[in-house]
Amino acid sequence: MPWWCWMNRRIVWFGELTTPAQLYRRGLWFLLPAAIWILGLLVIPGLSLVALSFAERGQYGEVVWNFSLENYRRLLGYGIFGWSPDTILILLRSLWVAFVTTLICIVLAYPLAFFIASRPPRTRYLWLALVIIPFWTNLVIRTYAWQMLLAPDFPFAKLAQALGLLAPDSGLYPSPLAVYIGMITAFLPFVVMPLFSSVERLDWSLVEAAQDLYASRIRTFFQAIWPQTLPGLTVGIILTFIPAMGMFVIPDLLGGAKYLLVGNLIQQQFYASRDWPYGAAVSLGLMVMTLIGLAIYRRRGKDVDLV
Amino acid sequence: MTVATRPPATGESLSIQNVVKKFGDFTALGGVSLEVPAGQFFTLLGPSGCGKTTLLRIIAGLEVPTEGRVVLMGQDLTPLPANRRPVNTVFQSYALFPHLTVRENIAFGLKSRRMDRLEVERRVRYGLEMLQLERFAERLPHQLSGGQRQRVALARALVNEPQVLLLDEPMSALDAKLRAEVQVQLRRLQQQLGLTFILVTHDQDEAMAVSDRIALMRMGHLEQVGTPDEVYERPRTRYAAEFLGAANLIQGKRLPMGFEAPFGKLALGQTPPWDEGYVAIRPERVRLSEVEPRQNGLRVRVREAVYRGAYQEAWLEPCDIRVRTAPHPTLQAGQELWAELPVDALVVLDE
Numbered sequence: 001m002p003w004w005c006w007m008n009r010r011i012v013w014f015g016e017l018t019t020p021a022q023l024y025r026r027g028l029w030f031l032l033p034a035a036i037w038i039l040g041l042l043v044i045p046g047l048s049l050v051a052l053s054f055a056e057r058g059q060y061g062e063v064v065w066n067f068s069l070e071n072y073r074r075l076l077g078y079g080i081f082g083w084s085p086d087t088i089l090i091l092l093r094s095l096w097v098a099f100v101t102t103l104i105c106i107v108l109a110y111p112l113a114f115f116i117a118s119r120p121p122r123t124r125y126l127w128l129a130l131v132i133i134p135f136w137t138n139l140v141i142r143t144y145a146w147q148m149l150l151a152p153d154f155p156f157a158k159l160a161q162a163l164g165l166l167a168p169d170s171g172l173y174p175s176p177l178a179v180y181i182g183m184i185t186a187f188l189p190f191v192v193m194p195l196f197s198s199v200e201r202l203d204w205s206l207v208e209a210a211q212d213l214y215a216s217r218i219r220t221f222f223q224a225i226w227p228q229t230l231p232g233l234t235v236g237i238i239l240t241f242i243p244a245m246g247m248f249v250i251p252d253l254l255g256g257a258k259y260l261l262v263g264n265l266i267q268q269q270f271y272a273s274r275d276w277p278y279g280a281a282v283s284l285g286l287m288v289m290t291l292i293g294l295a296i297y298r299r300r301g302k303d304v305d306l307v
Numbered sequence: 308m309t310v311a312t313r314p315p316a317t318g319e320s321l322s323i324q325n326v327v328k329k330f331g332d333f334t335a336l337g338g339v340s341l342e343v344p345a346g347q348f349f350t351l352l353g354p355s356g357c358g359k360t361t362l363l364r365i366i367a368g369l370e371v372p373t374e375g376r377v378v379l380m381g382q383d384l385t386p387l388p389a390n391r392r393p394v395n396t397v398f399q400s401y402a403l404f405p406h407l408t409v410r411e412n413i414a415f416g417l418k419s420r421r422m423d424r425l426e427v428e429r430r431v432r433y434g435l436e437m438l439q440l441e442r443f444a445e446r447l448p449h450q451l452s453g454g455q456r457q458r459v460a461l462a463r464a465l466v467n468e469p470q471v472l473l474l475d476e477p478m479s480a481l482d483a484k485l486r487a488e489v490q491v492q493l494r495r496l497q498q499q500l501g502l503t504f505i506l507v508t509h510d511q512d513e514a515m516a517v518s519d520r521i522a523l524m525r526m527g528h529l530e531q532v533g534t535p536d537e538v539y540e541r542p543r544t545r546y547a548a549e550f551l552g553a554a555n556l557i558q559g560k561r562l563p564m565g566f567e568a569p570f571g572k573l574a575l576g577q578t579p580p581w582d583e584g585y586v587a588i589r590p591e592r593v594r595l596s597e598v599e600p601r602q603n604g605l606r607v608r609v610r611e612a613v614y615r616g617a618y619q620e621a622w623l624e625p626c627d628i629r630v631r632t633a634p635h636p637t638l639q640a641g642q643e644l645w646a647e648l649p650v651d652a653l654v655v656l657d658e
Contacts (some may be wrong), residue, residue: 205400208396212394212464215390227404
């Protein structure tokens, strides 16, 4: 039945003969707070950002409303000294860091989700709480904690020094490795939680059916378990990939000046450089890249009929 | 159904040897031994919790027995994992892979075994044809009705040509009318293929309709094993008599010649092995008449009569016996007549 038939069928609502369509129209008022919210905090700022990205920076960091495509040229790498790959590299690096972070989080989250789901109900939520508790601590504080843990005098760095992986008296941060550690620990709960809820509801009869039909362990995982966890995995990927693309606290505190991500670039434009129009252009570039990434994921997801 | 008839395999069999299964303190199976000849339709019948599904899962390899062995055609299956046993299961929930089409579901076991592509195609076509699923080949399980899903589950198991097909209450999700149809189809399929089928069910009608032999289970033990008519006509215990169909149980004492029931003396076809115990008679075996029968006749009054269309049921007093007879002439409450408990219909129970 097409939806409009469904919407126009006769129903009785507290003794009154009406249709779902009429009822929905009556309920439109309840939409008002959300509509104001979206309009005021998403649509208007979003459009301002688009407008801003075509403006110019004044001499003292003010916004000059001259239409120009200069910001987008800069985003593609054309600067006063000719073309350089710096901005493109930052964008690609951000994409790569977000991708690797998401991937490692998934690989770590699977065994963790299965471990938690296999605990008896009484201890199960205790284990889940242990995963979630760090996430109640402020991100900046957690990141500073990593700075200390990765400092030259701490056991991790000492061990790396002893193994000859690190020069004596140097720490594990600032480095790309420190950024990855920070990012992965920050985002792991976002993958574990939705994945756990999928694993907890797993239909084990499919796992038995796969074994009954001669499947190996690997085939059983990919045909009977993995497809069932896709809904949770999708939520986890979205919750990790999007914020990881725009993350600036962690690369700022753990990556050092040489490991800039697009989040840091945007932050610099709005603070240090006071170049809001260019910052707006980079923000939009980030948004477009994120949407492309999600579109690719959705497309691939459709092939297996799950998203 | 266009299926080539195979000569039924004979002799070799599935053998369950003293299988014990404990879940913590709970004993699900307390030492079960069974022989199932090849090519038989064998049914494990019993109420929920009697261990029938556990036994089936042990045969499938989805459960590890605490003690005992499962031997198929002389080969000990006990140490083999489920994916290396030449048996396939039709699950109660069917357990079809929701992301795979009917065709892919049926091909699953064949692809697991890395079968040649053409052979996979041939067998899938055969499976689709055998269970009339050609029209649904490209559909996903959620687009099918319950009966169609069940057929996919059957096809998915049968294309692997298992030596034993295990069916775990495959009809419990179907409505009564469809269930009766599927029972007939299942029986026909089993006879055409000449395969060993092991069915688990709690439905005694279903067990009677399809089985070559029935194993009646109770609390982790086999209560009685036999052909449907053996188990129905000659139940050995009160439990067997009452689980399969309705039975009148008469308690009494052994006499030198026969049996003393609370309502009088009865002649028996055999001497009871006890001094005090039970004999059973099926309601449809009690004969009613206007004249006094030569043997085992009782003067009775109809306490209550219920017209059921195809038959009528009546409760007689003072002997408290239930009768099932043809619906005409209609019995009336209060009517007095003679009831005969024929000697050959009285079954002496073991206890």
